[in-house]
Amino acid sequence: MRLRNARVGLLGMALATAVVACGGGQETSSTSAPAAAPSGERVDPATAGDVKGMVTLDGAAPKNEAIKMNADPVCVKANSTPQFQETYEVGTDGKALGNVFVYVKDGLGNYAYDPPTAPAKIDQQNCRYHPHVFGMRVGQSLEILNSDPTLHNIHALPKGNSEFNTGQPIQGMKTTHTFDKKEVMVPFKCDVHGWMNAYVGVLDHPYYAVSDKEGKFELKSLPPGTYTVEAWHEKLGTQTVSVTLGAKETKDISFTFKSAAPTVTN
Amino acid sequence: MSHQPSAMTTMLHRFAKLVVACTVLLILAGSLVTSHDAGLSVPDWPTSYGWNMFTFPPSMWVANIFYEHGHRLIASTVGFLTIILATWLWLADARPWLKWFGAAALGAIIAQGVLGGLTVLFFLPAAVSTAHAALAEIFLCMTVAIALFTSPRWMEGYGTAEAAPYGAEPDDAALDDAVPYSAENPLVVSLSNHEPNRSSFDRPVPGKRLILRQAQDERGVEGPVLSKRLILRQAQDERRVEGPALSKRLILRQAQDERRVEGPVLSKRLILRQAQDEPRVEGLRTSECxxxxxxxxxxxxxxxxxxxxxxxxxxxxxxxxxxxxxxxxxxxxxxxxxxxxxxxxxxxxxxxxxxxxxxxxxxxxxxxxxxxxxxxxxxxxxxxxxxxxxxxxxxxxxxxxxxxxxxxxxxxxxxxxxxxxxxxxxxxxxxxxxxxxxxxxxxxxxxxxxxxxxxxxxxPRTARKPRNPQREFLGVFRGLCEFCFQRVRLQADRRGRA
Missing domain, CATH: 1.20.120 (Four Helix Bundle (Hemerythrin (Met), subunit A))
Incomplete structure (x- = not known):
């Protein structure tokens, strides 16, 4: 009886130990299936035009939320000045709005585009994501770098693509990932440092841009046609503009977000 | 004669309370993980950023990792404490259902660990995370129940203030109703007559040494406690059983037979427990609870x-x-x-x-x-x-x-x-x-x-023949080994003679 009792006890311990000890390692890179070979009409550079524009804010810019980094001494050391979120990147004039993702939402037809050769990049530096908002192509490689001497995890929360959460405990670590479906926008967050967040727009064409601190953006080499262009902001929602572009034409468009009444669509 | 809970029982109860306290701490740690939104701050499981959970450098427990990794470490500690608790219950407690309850608690904490891992690997799905939270509550309830079941007050059956205090001498009427089984079977000694206010089954089984001492006392044998074998010999003599001293197993079988208990021979501990139970004073227990x-x-x-x-x-x-x-x-x-x-x-x-x-x-x-x-x-x-x-x-x-x-x-x-x-x-x-x-x-x-x-x-004797396939197999195996050994020795002897 005692022998059997001891056996049962040992079995329990072995089970528990197995649960604690076993398990696989962490993937350091993840890739989806490569994008299909481009097929369809090619854009003629001789007739292509540009769309330029500006994003402005109507009303007083809300204050960005203050960040407390004292949970990680490395982050405190890297940021000696008070830190704030990058939600409202407003220009010196108080009107221009940066970090707005502008892209052609509709009207492109059946064009085919060369796949990008260079990878898109996001860096974790000074406990912030750089850039905060960016765009990339379906099937394009995304290079994720940790430049900080502390741990980060990059956690993507897409709705259409596969979710991933990759740890980067060592400074200089690089991982890559590709998205296989278009999606605007895919949020990124670091679960270690709750204030770190970024957004990427994944598209199947190259006509996207992010407004700079002066609120300016430019969509280059668009074939003639009528397009729906959308501007996306992480808090203020989206706005769309229709634009018709002739051959070799350059058009100016503008987006104005109302800070008092945001329209959240995402 | 006063009988207090054995030191082992008291320690077991205290240990169960320690497990309860650690589980409450674990629930606090778990809730802090959710409150900090730190559930995915360590993206891998059961490893932590590729390290073994227990060798993950403390210098890396920064920001939200502190909460998530701390939660994992506390959970592991509770897991190990539960292994000890379940093993302890299995080996030391006389109540079979409580042994299995301890094993179930161990199963629950293992399942809880696996659920925790799954919720990390699958990016905190609400259903799994909710199940993780629910099982945490169930496990806490199990540990609290174990602490309660091993408490002296539970074992006493929560005697009323009017009832005789723990270990007091019973009144005459109670003693008259009691069956002094120990007089019939000198192997076991009733303690129940001295503890009428205690519930029968939950009293701790007295130690072997105490039983032997009491058996000796009842027969008026002075001096140090005799060996178990001597006591058994005396017990046999009292029943006028001839021949060499019987084995403990046979003695237990006899004790069981006398009480007409069917089935395989019960463990010594269970026999003692039953012997303790038998002379209980009916009616007293139900009036206590x-x-x-x-x-x-x-x-x-x-x-x-x-x-x-x-x-x-x-x-x-x-x-x-x-x-x-x-x-x-x-x-x-x-x-x-x-x-x-x-x-x-x-x-x-x-x-x-x-x-x-x-x-x-x-x-x-x-x-x-x-x-x-x-x-x-x-x-x-x-x-x-x-x-x-x-x-x-x-x-x-x-x-x-x-x-x-x-x-x-x-x-x-x-x-x-x-x-x-x-x-x-x-x-x-x-x-x-x-x-x-x-x-x-x-x-x-x-x-x-x-x-x-x-x-x-x-x-008919066959009615209570024990069935133990494992023992039967071992018996056959031993017989085969002995046969082979004898053959080898016989051949060696023959060669030696030749």
Missing amino acids: IDDVTLRRLATATTALIFLQILIGAAMRHTGAGLAIPDFPWMFGHVVPDHWNGRIAVHFTHRAGALIVTLGIGILSAYVWSHHRGRRELAQPAALIVALVVIQVTLGALTVLTRRDIWINSLHVVCGALVLTTSLVLTLRSWRARFARAEVRLEADTTDITVRRKERVKK
Whole structure:
């Protein structure tokens, strides 16, 4: 009886130990299936035009939320000045709005585009994501770098693509990932440092841009046609503009977000 | 003669309480993980950023990793403590159901660990995270129940103040009713006659040395405690059994036969336990324990309601509905929300559930105070649960008003667990009388021993032949080995002669 009792006890311990000890390692890179070979009409550079524009804010810019980094001494050391979120990147004039993702939402037809050769990049530096908002192509490689001497995890929360959460405990670590479906926008967050967040727009064409601190953006080499262009902001929602572009034409468009009444669509 | 709980029993109870305390700490750590949104701050499992969980450098426990990794380490500690607790129960406790209950608790904590891992690997799906929270509460309830079942007061059956104190001499009437089984079977000594107010099955089994000492005392043998073999020899002599001293197993078999216990030979511990049980004074036990059907129903329903309420709370927490209704006590400025969606419905259900649970606890406590105020084991948890529910409702309101302050939110979770376990203790104590009855498996046989021996002779021996395939296999294997060994030796002898 005692022998059997001891056996049962040992079995329990072995089970528990197995649960604690076993398990696989962490993937350091993840890739989806490569994008299909481009097929369809090619854009003629001789007739292509540009769309330029500006994003402005109507009303007083809300204050960005203050960040407390004292949970990680490395982050405190890297940021000696008070830190704030990058939600409202407003220009010196108080009107221009940066970090707005502008892209052609509709009207492109059946064009085919060369796949990008260079990878898109996001860096974790000074406990912030750089850039905060960016765009990339379906099937394009995304290079994720940790430049900080502390741990980060990059956690993507897409709705259409596969979710991933990759740890980067060592400074200089690089991982890559590709998205296989278009999606605007895919949020990124670091679960270690709750204030770190970024957004990427994944598209199947190259006509996207992010407004700079002066609120300016430019969509280059668009074939003639009528397009729906959308501007996306992480808090203020989206706005769309229709634009018709002739051959070799350059058009100016503008987006104005109302800070008092945001329209959240995402 | 006074008999106190053995040191082993006391230590086991204290250890069970330590496991309870660690589990409460674990629930606090878990709630802090959710409150900090740190559940995925360590993206891998069971490793931590590729390191073994236990060798992950403390210098890397920064920001939210501190909460998630700390939660994992505390969970591992609780896991190991539960292994010890289950093993201890298995080896030291006489109650088979409690042994299995300890094993079930171990199974629960292992399942809980796996659920925790799955929720990380699958990016915190609400269903898995809610199940993780629910199993945490169930495991806490199991550890609390074990601590309760191993407590001296539970084993005593919560004797009334009027009943004789623990270990006191019984009155004459009780002694007259008792069957002094030890006179019939000198192998075992009844302690029950000296402890009429203790429930039969839950008393700790006295140590072997104590049994031998008592057996010696009863026969008036002075000097140091004799060896077990000598005691057995004497016992045999008293029954006039001829031949060499019987083995312990055979003695136990005989003791069992005398009581007409069928089946395989029971362990020595169980025989001692039964011997202890047999001479118990009927009637005393039931008068000690509260046997109130209404109380049982009320307490059980309240505990079930609290658990359901915690489940809803967990679902609310893991679906991000904690602030779906942002004001308190109103809901969007009304008594009932003026618009609805899934999150608002979950949040509203939790608030409505809080009202129902508070009402249930109020009724239960009022019942205890009106009917069993003199029973400390019921009155104390009844008062405590009222205080806890007041704190819990306050914390719930503050969670909304402070926009989910991390510590207030986490304490709300812990306080909810304490409300549940307090209600569970009250419930189990209300069921104590039923526990005692269920545990008695062998009734005292008061017929004359000579009659029983005659009856035993008539009974076919095959009816109680033990079946143990493992032992049978080992017996066959041993026989084969011996046969082979003899053949080899025989051949060696022949060669030697040649």
